[in-house]
Amino acid sequence: MTKHRFSATEREGVYRAIAERRDMRHFLPDPVAPEIMSRLLEAAHMAPSVGYMQPWRFIRISDAKLRVAMVALVEEERRETAAALDERGEEFMRLKVEGIRECPELWVVVLTDRRERYVFGRRTMPSMDMASASCAIQNLWLAARAEGIGMGWVSLFDPAKLKAMLKAPADSDPIAILCLGHVEEFYRQPMLEQKGWDKRKELTTVIWENYWSANEIS
């Protein structure tokens, strides 16, 4: 117990957002109120970033032609992935992996250009920019859950092609297509668990002491 601890209900809100957040692929057509979108983006922008670099840029896709092109881009990668997955390819093709066509809010998160200027915390760990932007996306995701808004993070795309589509510089890197919207229901479990793709590991198998352990049931 400390004086810095939140109230029981506030804590419950945090743990509930964490537990009930889902990677959504089903959306209702109702628009998301602009003031909610603003709060979500503010939440994202409050994320930690290595050396305070704030590498994230958020691009809202309102152009219908761009959206159609993104649907095709993801479909292309979905087929490539199925082929690469080999014996699980067919099972993968039966999964709904995104809601790009139907989500009322479609966003792309891009790591900004000229990131080599930021050395603090990245000299040996350049991918800390990806880490920081992922924390921003997780903030957005949790805030969205609290607002009753569903979100999905799609990473099934060729980043070079998406970059070209958005006329983004060669040294920028799109890392996420985010689909947001109201939902009929949040999945009770992660969808990949509901569909039998995989299950959650026991917590004890991912926590070790002092040294790497080989006790993982994989």
Place this chain on the structure above:
Amino acid sequence: MTKHRFSATEREGVYRAIAERRDMRHFLPDPVAPEIMSRLLEAAHMAPSVGYMQPWRFIRISDAKLRVAMVALVEEERRETAAALDERGEEFMRLKVEGIRECPELWVVVLTDRRERYVFGRRTMPSMDMASASCAIQNLWLAARAEGIGMGWVSLFDPAKLKAMLKAPADSDPIAILCLGHVEEFYRQPMLEQKGWDKRKELTTVIWENYWSANEIS
């Protein structure tokens, strides 16, 4: 408004955790109750992961010799970073960048080995493993804030050397040294802002529409 929206106080908890989370480098010596640490790790493990790969492994450092070795490892990288920072090197050396020596809970997060088995969402975006583990760390960070526990994410280390120290496999990747503990006060602003290292960008400069924009004030 939707039926899925949290209560006002629960929402406030989520937004407050996001707004008041800080990258802490000052800790009190009081131990963190094991049941709190368990809740934080459970929160981390509820993070989204690409293709449900759950790439995160958490190693608790209880061995004092390992801790001393990690202090030296980070100090080495701190000096290398200062040298690489050139004209801002001296200013950087005056910053307190970690609390490894004093934090009561010291953890390393490692991306597990044999991750090439996971193709779903990673064929063109292999660093989605880093993204997923970063979401887990952000969950832990926000839950810690709600519990009144401070956390710092240190990335100033040579990952190959840390891997060797922890006897981790060649194809695993340590991504974070996490320092946790009670704190006297949470910084009112990010410490790097308080110390004048950099400031938060205006939100409007990181949000664009349809295409890359060059309106950023850098």
